[in-house]
Amino acid sequence: MGRIKNRIRRLRFDHDEMTQEELANRVGCTRQTVIALEQNKYVPSIELAFRVAKAFGVPLEEVFQYEDSQGG
Amino acid sequence: MAPLQKRALLSLLIGLAFAIALIVVLLLEGDVTAFNRDETLRWITYAALIGVPLTYLILIDLSLRKPTQLDERDRLIILKSGRVQWLAVIFSLAAWVIALTEIYQEQRQVPVVFLTLIMISTLIISILAQSLGILLGYWRMNRNG
Numbered sequence: 001m002g003r004i005k006n007r008i009r010r011l012r013f014d015h016d017e018m019t020q021e022e023l024a025n026r027v028g029c030t031r032q033t034v035i036a037l038e039q040n041k042y043v044p045s046i047e048l049a050f051r052v053a054k055a056f057g058v059p060l061e062e063v064f065q066y067e068d069s070q071g072g
Numbered sequence: 073m074a075p076l077q078k079r080a081l082l083s084l085l086i087g088l089a090f091a092i093a094l095i096v097v098l099l100l101e102g103d104v105t106a107f108n109r110d111e112t113l114r115w116i117t118y119a120a121l122i123g124v125p126l127t128y129l130i131l132i133d134l135s136l137r138k139p140t141q142l143d144e145r146d147r148l149i150i151l152k153s154g155r156v157q158w159l160a161v162i163f164s165l166a167a168w169v170i171a172l173t174e175i176y177q178e179q180r181q182v183p184v185v186f187l188t189l190i191m192i193s194t195l196i197i198s199i200l201a202q203s204l205g206i207l208l209g210y211w212r213m214n215r216n217g
Binding site: 024025028030031032033045047 | 073074075077140141142143144145146213214
């Protein structure tokens with residue numbers, strides 16, 4: 001089993017310290033979901049993942065990374 | 073707290089208030105057949121019958137339409153809360169069947185008032201259970217991810 005991690009918090013700060021509220025409005029979700037994403041408590045749908053990447057203007061893999069716990 | 077989480081908590085409290093009001097009146101009357109002669113009891117029951125689903129409709133269904141209020145994570149939690157809801161309904165119906173069978177076994181008939189009571193209790197339990205399921209869903213997601 002693997003784990004999906006993300007760099008949303010880092011990317012927000014790199015984008016003029018974008019607030020969670022602002023990101024939520026841009027991608028069309030609640031601020032609580034942004035918080036859950038940043039804490040790796042929720043894995044988004046592919047659509048939301050693409051919207052987050054688009055909000056930062058970066059490719060998907062720059063936001064989300066798959067970590068294989070078996071090291072493969 | 074997510075908007076849906078707040079609404080679910082409010083819905084749970086309102087549903088509990090209706091349920092407690094109904095139980096208190098039934099206990100004060102001491103007999104469920106009071107439903108036939110007590111107008112207050114009937115009106116509390118009718119209010120619950122309409123009020124509980126209306127509260128649910130307004131709080132959870134109608135007021136959370138914008139994506140910034142209700143998103144995919146919330147919808148996933150609503151979907152999962154259905155399991156808590158149907159389990160609660162099945163267990164409450166089983167409790168009714170066992171209780172009524174045991175109490176009225178000798179009479180071989182059950183007072184008609186129980187049809188209304190079963191309906192109202194199922195309705196209240198269904199809505200309470202969904203609200204509880206939603207709250208549990210958030211709790212689990214925040215705990216386990």
